[in-house]
Amino acid sequence: MTDRPARDAGKTAKSQRTRAAILQAAQELFATQGYERTTVRDVAARAAIDPAMVMRYFGSKEGLFARATAFDLQLPDLTKVARPRIGETLVGHFVEIWEGPRSNGSLISLLRAAASSDDAANAIRTIFGGQVVPMLARVAPPDELFQRAGLVATQIMGLAVSRYILKVPPVVAMDRAQLVTLLGPTMQRFVVGKL
Amino acid sequence: MTDRPARDAGKTAKSQRTRAAILQAAQELFATQGYERTTVRDVAARAAIDPAMVMRYFGSKEGLFARATAFDLQLPDLTKVARPRIGETLVGHFVEIWEGPRSNGSLISLLRAAASSDDAANAIRTIFGGQVVPMLARVAPPDELFQRAGLVATQIMGLAVSRYILKVPPVVAMDRAQLVTLLGPTMQRFVVGKL
DNA sequence: TGCATATGTCAACATTCGTTGACTTATTCG
DNA sequence: CGAATAAGTCAACGAATGTTGACATATGCA
Numbered sequence: 001m002t003d004r005p006a007r008d009a010g011k012t013a014k015s016q017r018t019r020a021a022i023l024q025a026a027q028e029l030f031a032t033q034g035y036e037r038t039t040v041r042d043v044a045a046r047a048a049i050d051p052a053m054v055m056r057y058f059g060s061k062e063g064l065f066a067r068a069t070a071f072d073l074q075l076p077d078l079t080k081v082a083r084p085r086i087g088e089t090l091v092g093h094f095v096e097i098w099e100g101p102r103s104n105g106s107l108i109s110l111l112r113a114a115a116s117s118d119d120a121a122n123a124i125r126t127i128f129g130g131q132v133v134p135m136l137a138r139v140a141p142p143d144e145l146f147q148r149a150g151l152v153a154t155q156i157m158g159l160a161v162s163r164y165i166l167k168v169p170p171v172v173a174m175d176r177a178q179l180v181t182l183l184g185p186t187m188q189r190f191v192v193g194k195l
Numbered sequence: 196m197t198d199r200p201a202r203d204a205g206k207t208a209k210s211q212r213t214r215a216a217i218l219q220a221a222q223e224l225f226a227t228q229g230y231e232r233t234t235v236r237d238v239a240a241r242a243a244i245d246p247a248m249v250m251r252y253f254g255s256k257e258g259l260f261a262r263a264t265a266f267d268l269q270l271p272d273l274t275k276v277a278r279p280r281i282g283e284t285l286v287g288h289f290v291e292i293w294e295g296p297r298s299n300g301s302l303i304s305l306l307r308a309a310a311s312s313d314d315a316a317n318a319i320r321t322i323f324g325g326q327v328v329p330m331l332a333r334v335a336p337p338d339e340l341f342q343r344a345g346l347v348a349t350q351i352m353g354l355a356v357s358r359y360i361l362k363v364p365p366v367v368a369m370d371r372a373q374l375v376t377l378l379g380p381t382m383q384r385f386v387v388g389k390l
Numbered sequence: 391t392g393c394a395t396a397t398g399t400c401a402a403c404a405t406t407c408g409t410t411g412a413c414t415t416a417t418t419c420g
Numbered sequence: 421c422g423a424a425t426a427a428g429t430c431a432a433c434g435a436a437t438g439t440t441g442a443c444a445t446a447t448g449c450a
Contacts, residue, residue, distance in 0.1 A: 034311030036231035115310030116229030150365030158353015170345030
């Protein structure tokens with residue numbers, strides 16, 4: 001016998017494609033409808049596969065959600081950014097993550113889910129603690145680091161909520177350059193300015 | 196026959212009490228769990244009444260939600276506030292609404308629900324258009340009114356999301372006075388400052 | 391008191407959901 | 421080729437949900 005211990009693991013190229021299709025459908029639906037309103041059947045229909053395949057590949061709806069919302073912010077090294085432009089850089093980077101070509105709806109999915117799930121909220125806190133705080137630690141005053149990180153969170157999350165979830169008209173109407181110009185100074189103050 | 200056209204309308208004092216109990220239970224649950232995860236049975240259990248009573252008094256779960264999230268921001272008249280303190284006043288007012296003694300979880304309920312419901316998101320947009328914009332119109336430059344209202348939205352909603360939904364630790368740790376001090380200047384700039 | 395109306399209880403409904411297991415088809419490899 | 425394994429299909433399950441209607445009880449008025 002061949003020593004293949006694993007059964008039903010996605011090995012072939014074809015399976016990778018359907019797996020990716022499920023993942024993409026899930027990301028789109030989670031991002032636009034949140035966790036509860038997104039059903040396994042909806043995901044399967046959009047991916048044009050059988051609902052049972054979702055279970056085969058991801059174990060459960062929660063497993064699928066965990067995979068669909070795993071991502072890396074790829075935050076910049078702020079020590080390599082001209083100090084007066086840190087605020088603008090940060091705002092631009094987040095908007096790029098949300099709207100840029102490589103964007104999937106991951107962060108927005110998580111944010112939507114966090115509204116009714118402590119697990120999702122905890123995932124966002126982990127991202128902040130593990131990615132945003134370390135980034136700020138390189139340029140912000142150490143004794144105010146967490147406070148400043150919290151302030152950054154309020155502005156960044158507020159932008160995301162207003163623009164992508166609540167869809168507040170004037171916020172939706174702003175283009176990326178405007179967002180950088182208008183929110184950059186606030187961000188600058190939160191990171192390295194006088195509080 | 197008596198010409199009473201309506202049947203089963205809450206007329207007696209006793210019914211008003213149970214009606215209020217249902218409403219309070221609903222507000223608490225909607226605020227902490229969001230719309231989807233809050234079941235009619237949960238509300239009934241917390242109010243110590245029968246699930247059928249919820250339907251009798253509010254028609255449907257959606258009807259209950261609509262009643263539980265109807266509220267008035269009671270925003271201040273900014274023309275009576277010293278101009279340099281407008282920002283601090285606004286931040287303090289919102290925190291008071293959210294945490295003060297007369298607070299019910301209405302706004303937070305709506306915010307949670309908006310994550311997965313376009314109707315709820317639209318309700319928040321209506322509140323902004325009907326209450327926040329008119330308030331700002333009395334002190335903000337008219338040609339930038341909507342843009343400034345949008346910026347105010349990003350900061351206020353961001354604070355609410357970070358503090359009450361995501362529960363970002365440093366944001367939760369700040370007391371009201373700190374919030375006013377830290378976010379006041381940003382608010383000030385968004386309302387009457389140089390953009 | 392006695393009738394009418396409001397208030398509350400109970401059980402059941404139809405539907406939808408996540409999940410499972412048996413089955414069939416396609417693919418790989420000796 | 422032909423056996424073994426992966427990929428995909430199908431029908432059904434048990435549980436939970438919003439909602440309904442029949443029924444029982446309490447209350448107010450003539």
